Amino acid sequence: MSERKGSRWGGKAVVLGCLAPIVVGWAVVVVAYSGLLAPAPGEGKDASACSSSFHVLDQSIGYFGLTLPMDTAEVRHDMVQGPFNEYGLLATFRTTPDGLREFLASGGLPAPSPAPHAEPVTGCGVPAGGGFTEAVRESGGQRVTVQVHGADQAHPLVVLRAADD
Known part of the structure; x- marks a missing residue:
């Protein structure tokens, strides 16, 4: 063998x-x-984040060159990262008319105007239906859309959608 x-x-x-x-x-x-x-609850996520978001609101909103007014309430947000490192943000909050003007000015957004043909944003914290005004900014490879639902004139609901192009 x-x-x-x-x-x-x-x-x-x-x-x-x-x-x-x-x-x-x-x-x-x-x-x-x-x-x-994913991070453990409380690590890198704040209480206003929707279930799919693991980003802190100030960082998320700051990424798009925006600053929340001091008098915000009922804040909800969701920020996602796409497969090519592009970001998308959806945030809702209530503020006062002065706070809304401050928010729009700080972000370089025009005054909202009626948007009869605009699609309402849907998602975490966003009410269904129309009846909103809209302001849009496109610059630096980003698109920022703000819809204002004014049923409560003293505390309008602001719906922010921002994304990398």
Whole structure:
């Protein structure tokens, strides 16, 4: 009988060595997309964030060159990051007429005007239906849309949608 030289595991070890990084890579992808790597509650997320957002409001809104007025109430927001590192923000809040003017001016937005053909924004914290005015700013590769629902004139609801182009 002839005797083989080398370990009987030699070929199998090479195959396992090549497959291991692939299996580990897929496991990381599955864990990342399942949300298991998301920050723990309270880490990097504030109480006004909608369920899918793990961003702090001031950072999210500041990314689009905006500053919330001091008199905001009922704040909700959701910021997402796309596959090409583009960001999208949806935020709602109530403010006063003076706070609204301050917010629009700080963000370089014009005064809202009737928008009869504009599509109402939908999402976290946004009421259904129309009856809003709208202001839009497009610059620097970003589009910022503000819709103002004025049923409560003393505390209008502001709906902000901003995105990288």
